[in-house]
Amino acid sequence: MKAVVCTELNKITVEDVELDPPKQGEVKIKMAATGVCHSDLSATNGTIPLPLPLVLGHEGAGIVAEVGPGVQNVQPGDMVILTFVPNCGDCFHCIRGEAHLCRAVPPTGRQADGTSRVHLKGKDLAAFSALGCMAEEAVVPAISVVKVKQDVSPRVAALIGCGVTTGVGAALKTARVKPGSSVAVFGCGGVGLSVIQGARVAGADQIIAVDLAPNKLEMAIKFGATDTVNGSEGEPAAKVRELTSGRGVDYGFDAIGVPAVIEQCYRATRRGGTTTVVGVGKVTESVQFNALLLALEGKTIHGCNYGSVNPREDFPKLISLCERGKLDLEGMITTTYTIDDAPQAFEDMKNGTNARGVIVFD
Ligand SMILES: [Zn+2]
Ligand SMILES: [Zn+2]
Incomplete structure (x- = not known):
């Protein structure tokens, strides 16, 4: 075979x-x-x-x-x-x-x-x-x-x-996005688009898609993004803050796994907000956070493996969300x-x- x-x-x-x-x-x-x-x-x-x-x-x-x-x-x-x-x-x-x-x-x-x-x-x-x-x-x-x-x-x-469960789960189960909240998703491939859909299902008010590719940003709009930021045009974290009254988003999601992007995602997250790292990075690379701000800004950093799901419990739920047109x-x-x-x-x-x-x- x-x-x-x-x-x-x-x-x-x-x-x-x-x-x-x-x-x-x-x-x-x-x-x-x-x-x-x-x-x-x-x-x-x-x-x-x-x-x-x-x-x-x-x-x-x-x-x-x-x-x-x-x-x-x-x-x-x-x-x-x-x-x-x-x-x-x-x-x-x-x-x-x-x-x-x-x-x-x-x-x-x-x-x-x-x-x-x-x-x-x-x-x-x-x-x-x-x-x-x-x-x-x-x-x-x-x-x-x-x-x-x-x-x-x-x-x-x-x-x-894999991809859908990881992304939708990141929004619904790892970060537990609340209705009315603001979200930024860095990287709009299969997983990032699934995070966007998960945030939409969770009732997020503002969903900011960040990517370098215009075609992916177009897809992001189709799946529920309300705003887009092209990462090649200036500093994306600054653009995300501009779109959120200077504060940053309640929930930032990295769906790339590159250190510079994870750091951008963290900076795009508001004080007290949650940064969820979904992207899988290289085993040889590390991410840097400012030692002073890490404490003072009171943010939460979540690692996300498989959308924090229980497959036996959550696969049927995801199928149902799909069949009812919600995903x-x-x-x-x-x-x-x-x-x-x-x-x-x-x-x-x-x-x-x-x-x-x-x-x-x-
Ligand atoms: Zn996979
Ligand atoms: Zn086990």
Whole structure:
């Protein structure tokens, strides 16, 4: 079967790979749709350090084809969304209501027992988040799938696996945006647009989109931004403050992960406000805050992993918001690709042409 593999840094190819049957506590999924997420790109260029060669893909939905021994939560034929953070329900974090921090599957690209289920010419491949779902089929931990309603649109469901959940969750669950508040979102790719939608659902009064690309700012307006700031025209934090009576926003969101942008986002947040960092930065980089102002301005800085969601609880809610027209996920899918076109999908992402590109399987 075909899989999209990062064989070495900056090299993405479609390969014919071999897949083992599911072992204890694992399931085989026939993929229906897989989103092309910026974190996949980050794995290919070393920003996110993952072992190579690696099967890409961590944002997907499909049908359970086979279950291994001991699997209770799903059965063949079920429609599922893959979750790149497992959901064991039983670990230190899960029992404290922090399911988004569950570490029941280590982030090594291997299955829970430390071995691999997918191979290229007999050689083990790692799988992104133990999923590797940019492939026709994937064997994954059963605790990394969430059963959802059977008739959900697979490509919409796929987006819920990462970008949408991360962005909408950042607004609704990490920052808990209040009705009538002001919001600035730095970076208007798939995640940033989802933050904008989340802020809109939360009833934010003013949503300021910040990006360098005019086409992304146009998309931001379509998804709920009330104001736009082109970051290439002067200091964006100053522009955001100008738009908020000189104060800054109640809630700033970084959806880029670049230190200079995180610092801008913090400066664009008002005294006493909340800055939420959603963007995934480089492991080698650090962010600087003024040591005096950090205390005096009384701001809160939140790290946001997976929108602070509990996948089992929140995936169905996100589907419902979508079906009732409160979230527009279909509108975020600007291009669909076959698996053979995956390298092009990554080129398009680098060029910023898509809100979200999705690989759709037959
Ligand atoms: Zn992702
Ligand atoms: Zn857990």
